[in-house]
Amino acid sequence: MTSAKVNFAPGEVIFREGDAPTTAFMVESGSTEVYRGADNNPQILGQLGPGDLLGEMAIIDSSPRSASARALTDCVLTVLDHFQLRERLEKADPIVRALLLAQLRRYRSVLGSLDRRAVLRAGPALLGGRRLDDLLEPATGKIRLENQLKQALEDGSLELHYQPVVSLADSKTHGYEALVRWQHPERGVVSPVEFIQLAEETELILPVGRYVLDRACGMLAELARRGHGDLHIAVNSSARQLLDDRFLEEIGLALEHHGVRPQCLQIEITESLILDVEAVKRFIDGCRSLGVLVLLDDFGTGYSNLGHVHTLNFDMIKLDQSFTRQAIDSPRCLAVCRAVIELSCALEADVVVEGVETEEQRALFRDLRCAYGQGWLFGKPMAQEAMLARHPDKSG
Numbered sequence: 401m402t403s404a405k406v407n408f409a410p411g412e413v414i415f416r417e418g419d420a421p422t423t424a425f426m427v428e429s430g431s432t433e434v435y436r437g438a439d440n441n442p443q444i445l446g447q448l449g450p451g452d453l454l455g456e457m458a459i460i461d462s463s464p465r466s467a468s469a470r471a472l473t474d475c476v477l478t479v480l481d482h483f484q485l486r487e488r489l490e491k492a493d494p495i496v497r498a499l500l501l502a503q504l505r506r507y508r509s510v511l512g513s514l515d516r517r518a519v520l521r522a523g524p525a526l527l528g529g530r531r532l533d534d535l536l537e538p539a540t541g542k543i544r545l546e547n548q549l550k551q552a553l554e555d556g557s558l559e560l561h562y563q564p565v566v567s568l569a570d571s572k573t574h575g576y577e578a579l580v581r582w583q584h585p586e587r588g589v590v591s592p593v594e595f596i597q598l599a600e601e602t603e604l605i606l607p608v609g610r611y612v613l614d615r616a617c618g619m620l621a622e623l624a625r626r627g628h629g630d631l632h633i634a635v636n637s638s639a640r641q642l643l644d645d646r647f648l649e650e651i652g653l654a655l656e657h658h659g660v661r662p663q664c665l666q667i668e669i670t671e672s673l674i675l676d677v678e679a680v681k682r683f684i685d686g687c688r689s690l691g692v693l694v695l696l697d698d699f700g701t702g703y704s705n706l707g708h709v710h711t712l713n714f715d716m717i718k719l720d721q722s723f724t725r726q727a728i729d730s731p732r733c734l735a736v737c738r739a740v741i742e743l744s745c746a747l748e749a750d751v752v753v754e755g756v757e758t759e760e761q762r763a764l765f766r767d768l769r770c771a772y773g774q775g776w777l778f779g780k781p782m783a784q785e786a787m788l789a790r791h792p793d794k795s796g
């Protein structure tokens with residue numbers, strides 16, 4: 401996985417006609433030109449500037465470069481490896497459309513009025529009546545964000561925040577849920593809701609997942625060293641991880657590497673991710689042999705499939721925060737919460753109620769004999785220093 405920025409001086413060749421396509425580029429700054437023929441007698445095909453893609457055409461059809469490109473000014477280009485683009489091309493994705501549209505744009509600028517007329521003729525059908533720039537912008541923005549995310553991963557600048565999960569009976573901290581945060585250089589903190597989804601669109605979620613797992617296990621080791629080896633950390637998983645045979649192996653390796661008791665690690669599986677029940681079942685069985693606990697996350701969102709609850713052997717069920725909010729005002733919602741807690745109890749799975757924000761909600765779920773709670777009432781997700789400050793060193 402590469403994600404590099406490269407600099408070119410004015411006149412420097414970026415790639416040559418006939419070269420094998422290995423990478424595409426995104427122009428970050430400066431101006432480039434695409435041309436055919438000799439360097440000293442070029443047929444100029446077009447100029448590309450910031451935000452434009454360069455060299456993606458050869459990646460699309462895996463054929464040799466059909467033109468050369470060189471820098472007109474000092475340029476900074478982001479290298480896009482072909483896996484990043486190929487994967488997208490293989491699936492229906494707005495990026496695919498953008499790549500093709502970028503090609504059209506090239507042809508328009510390159511081939512002059514003849515093509516402009518062709519593009520204009522094809523335009524309305526391809527663009528759905530929208531402006532080319534409006535369509536390209538979200539997709540190129542997405543590619544840029546994805547590259548920055550790769551960079552963040554390489555720099556180690558993703559952080560885990562930890563949100564307490566407490567026992568409702570005695571308010572003791574049972575453990576934490578690890579929630580990833582990205583401190584973006586320009587945008588500030590980017591929500592995992594945005595970048596996890598982006599990472600899930602390609603294999604990038606796999607290194608992100610490994611990173612989170614490694615950090616969480618490192619934290620469990622530190623807590624144990626401080627004499628708090630009874631605390632748990634729950635890590636979120638993604639659909640791709642669950643379908644990847646290496647995930648279990650990585651969990652085993654991370655536990656071993658950090659010398660962590662498997663019982664302290666919990667893996668959360670969101671209900672909507674259970675598309676391949678057999679694969680998830682194999683994963684849960686694998687976790688069970690390792691001694692790692694598995695939680696069903698966001699139970700009650702989307703379609704709640706009771707089949708999952710009885711065929712898949714979860715250790716805990718997390719009741720989604722939408723229930724927590726409504727249980728106070730809606731007797732019907734309360735009845736569902738009571739039934740879910742009883743059902744879980746019969747299946748010997750503890751329930752964690754999510755999104756507890758008020759004392760009233762805490763009391764209600766404690767009285768329903770729900771084992772654990774998580775939410776702002778007990779603590780917002782906190783940086784690792786703040787979390788560790790709650791668990792002073794008892795070792796010496």
Ligand code: C2E
Nearest residue numbers: 579580592593596612636637638755756757774775776781
């Ligand atoms: P989630 O697993 O359901 O995580 C709980 C989300 O609810 C967190 O949002 C948390 O900050 C928020 N929350 C907790 N308590 C309260 C409360 O009392 N009130 C309200 N209104 N919200 C509360 P966050 O951190 O933005 O995470 C969003 C989602 O991103 C997570 O939802 C999870 O699906 C995903 N995510 C986070 N970290 C990771 C990760 O490392 N890997 C993967 N695959 N997904 C992750």
Ligand code: CA
Nearest residue numbers: 577636668697
């Ligand atoms: Ca979760």
Ligand code: CA
Nearest residue numbers: 697698718754
């Ligand atoms: Ca959740």
